[in-house]
Amino acid sequence: MPRAPTTTDAFNAVAEPRRRQILDILVRRERSVNDLVRVLRLAQPQVSKHLRVLREVGLVKVREDGRQRLYRVDGRPLKPIHTWVKHYERAWNERFDALDEVLDELKREDDSNDASHE
Amino acid sequence: MPRAPTTTDAFNAVAEPRRRQILDILVRRERSVNDLVRVLRLAQPQVSKHLRVLREVGLVKVREDGRQRLYRVDGRPLKPIHTWVKHYERAWNERFDALDEVLDELKREDDSNDASHE
């Protein structure tokens, strides 16, 4: 089995730095494809292709305006990433050193998993 | 140019679900490779290969104990992911719907920073 397609989920889609860059630009306001081409200094087909990946995982929405397509961000598919990575926050955040709510939380999840199918 | 190697950074490393699963297991306590093999029900070589990727991006550390290698998590390389994705939090969090809320939070952070002299 090869690596999962980039369109599998947000995790895979945003592993590509260009696509994060695109989202970072679009998060401020909607942009046409050519706007992005100019800002990124990337060839237009590559931009369109990145946008397609982002579209397929729902991270951007398009609006038609004449011959332009105006893209904007929909950050909701990023929530699973945030949720997952949040569990590791204590690794770099001293605020979590004392009492460990995160581990408690993970433990609670694990316990319910153990109880449900093991 | 093909897709960036999985060992490029944490973004690429954790795009693979198996590797997230490994981290989720190791976050509770250190484990030997065979422990992981049993829990994941995956062939040993694949586990070792996933662990190598995680090692190369610094997400796990190893400790030798006889013929076993005990792996544990080091979540610090996940911080860039957390930082990046946090900027999109308002997309799914109703708490951020009103701009005032954001400003309040920023102000609160500033205040606590002032209080703890930073």
Added chain:
DNA sequence: TTGACATATTCCCATATGGGAATATAATTA
């Protein structure tokens, strides 16, 4: 209608993938 502009798609290619299978290396035990 024709030409210019905006965007999307297709084809090419070198490269890395993750799993399977076999094997190598290292440490322990009989």
Added chain:
DNA sequence: TAATTATATTCCCATATGGGAATATGTCAA
């Protein structure tokens, strides 16, 4: 020493990649 256990590495393969180049599609303007 040889056998066993634990882990890592190597080889194979089907597949998707991201960029480049060329082309297709769609929309507007003269």
